[in-house]
């Protein structure tokens with residue numbers, strides 16, 4: 001039976017560290033959160049981030065805009081926040097409603113306030129091995145591996161998923177830690193053969209029970225990034241959890257695994273931004 005990697009407990013520890021460091025700043029760090037429209041899931045995420053900010057002594061400024069907001073209005077707000085001395089980080093909650101171009105919006109955030117690490121400048125630095133901000137979800141995974149003394153160097157790592165937010169930066173961070181990395185996606189053939197070679201297997205697909213026990217090598221570490229809903233509406237990951245736990249040596253639960261770590265890493269990025277701004 002696999003060890004359960006407790007993301008919730010580790011996230012609490014990271015946030016306590018951030019809070020202690022944030023208290024030493026010459027002024028309070030600030031995060032601007034922009035929520036366009038009324039998607040209930042996005043509302044939940046934004047509430048969670050505001051709660052984390054409170055716990056870490058970070059001021060959060062919320063901007064709630066209607067779904068039919070013109071792109072020019074949103075860009076004007078971001079421009080104002082880019083120039084605000086009280087704001088260290090800017091976060092635009094995705095997905096955006098139709099009619100707003102995510103790429104244009106994300107690119108308009110000043111690179112030194114891009115605490116989600118989505119801006120091409122910051123992703124470029126990341127792939128060059130000189131990151132300023134860390135991509136929150138992959139950085140949360142690395143923090144878990146380190147905290148549980150799971151070595152990456154020299155080991156076979158397989159990432160399922162190649163999105164700009166999760167899969168690609170996840171592969172980059174494992175590579176930076178000297179793992180030997182294979183990235184799989186929807187066009188990968190013989191995927192089970194590849195995943196069965198993994199010492200560390202990260203799944204970021206977004207499909208319930210897409211990761212079955214026969215895809216996992218005995219003793220592998222399984223990191224389940226996904227946040228899906230099962231047929232009963234219950235939050236779950238990609239892994240067929242009970243069966244995969246029987247084969248893995250360690251596994252992250254959903255909920256309580258990667259999700260809380262993602263949020264904690266965001267807090268760490270805001271601290272980095274505040275220091276960058278001389279706070």
Ligand code: NAP
Nearest residue numbers: 137161162163166185186204205206225226227258259262
């Ligand atoms: P995404 O943009 O939809 O990417 C999914 C990836 O999975 C794509 O690269 C896709 O391949 C690949 N894929 C789809 N079906 C596949 C299959 N049958 N076999 C192999 N690969 C397959 O999603 P995302 O934004 O990366 O998110 C992935 C999951 O992580 C979602 O459940 C999301 O909710 C969750 N998530 C969790 C957190 C957290 O904090 N825990 C943060 C972000 C995202 P192609 O590129 O070929 O289409």
